[in-house]
Each structure stands twice: as structure tokens, then as C-alpha cells.
Amino acid sequence: MTMEPESENGEKIWKKFMRKHWKAVGSFVVGGILAFICAILVYLWFVEKAQVTGLVPMTLDLWTMGHLVTFILHVIFWEVLFIGVPLALVAVAVWGLWWKKFPDDEKEGYRREHLFSGTRSRGTNGGGGISFLVFIAFIIKVYLDGNWNLPFATWTFDYLVYSCIKAFIWVLIICGIPLALGGIWWLRHEMKKNP
Numbered sequence: 145m146t147m148e149p150e151s152e153n154g155e156k157i158w159k160k161f162m163r164k165h166w167k168a169v170g171s172f173v174v175g176g177i178l179a180f181i182c183a184i185l186v187y188l189w190f191v192e193k194a195q196v197t198g199l200v201p202m203t204l205d206l207w208t209m210g211h212l213v214t215f216i217l218h219v220i221f222w223e224v225l226f227i228g229v230p231l232a233l234v235a236v237a238v239w240g241l242w243w244k245k246f247p248d249d250e251k252e253g254y255r256r257e258h259l260f261s262g263t264r265s266r267g268t269n270g271g272g273g274i275s276f277l278v279f280i281a282f283i284i285k286v287y288l289d290g291n292w293n294l295p296f297a298t299w300t301f302d303y304l305v306y307s308c309i310k311a312f313i314w315v316l317i318i319c320g321i322p323l324a325l326g327g328i329w330w331l332r333h334e335m336k337k338n339p
Contacts (some may be wrong), residue, residue: 161254168242199215200215206297207296208294277315277319278308281315
């Protein structure tokens, strides 16, 4: 009989967890799939209502930046209201009740092995933030140019491309200057510390 090391690696702890709680994990997966399907149905419902109520034009060539932003904000609102809030409440309640049933030593083992939090890492994936900032800058540029309520069909390709490039440059300047100043400050601080 061989003794296993006290600290299991991440793969072993997941296998142990899945073997012991496969029914609950399966239920969470099914719940996630149902929530995804419901989110699509809410989206399709809203698309139909947005056209019927006149929130957005029926044909895309008549859409303006105002229509696009209004549509996105309304979609987010309805998705959060009908899917996000109920899903979060149910998930927290189910997880809390399920987690309470675990024995204390099992809970401690999962915490010690970082089952749900993963290993501690300083790296993050922050690539989506720049795209969002460029989109916001693009929206502001279209508004400042006076093209907010002009249909997209009236825009030229040059206007679209140059507006995207200018929005990207704005974001680089707005984010780059503070980052450069912070980097210079940090570099000076480190150089003073290590002669």
C-alpha cells in the first residue's frame, strides 16, 4: 500500500471532485445550457419588440449610432432583468445550500488545493478592455461629428475607417500618457533604490 502525498495536484483534485459530485455538476451544466437558451429567446423577443415598437428601424440601412447604442443598452437591461438577476439568485442559493452539506474536512481540502480559485497567479487577460474603450471613443467621435442621427447608409467607408483610427489614437493618448508617467515614476523610484 503506497501513501499518496498530502497535497494533490490540480488535476487529481478535480477528478476526485467530479467522481464524488458528478450529479450536481451535471445539474449545473444543464442549468447553464438552459440559461443560455433562455438568453437567446429573450434576445429574439426583444429584437421583435424593438422593431414593432419603432425603437429601431426595420432595415439596417436606416440605423444610426443612436439606434445602435439604444438597442445595445436595452438588450443589456432586458437580459440582466430576465436572465442575469434570476440566474444569480438561483445560483447563489443552490450553491450555498449544496456547499453547506459538504463535511468540513472536504471543504477544507478543496480550499487548500484551490479547486475553485485555481492557483494564485498575477497574470490576467485584459485584452477586451481596450476594444471597449475604442468603441466608446468611436461613439463619442460620431456624436461630436454630428453623425449621431445619420443613417449608416450615408456614411462613407473612408469616414468609418478614419473614425476608427482616430478613436484608437484617442484611447492610446488618454491611456498612454498616464501609463508612461507612471512607468517613468516607477523607473526613477527603482533607480534611486538600487544605485
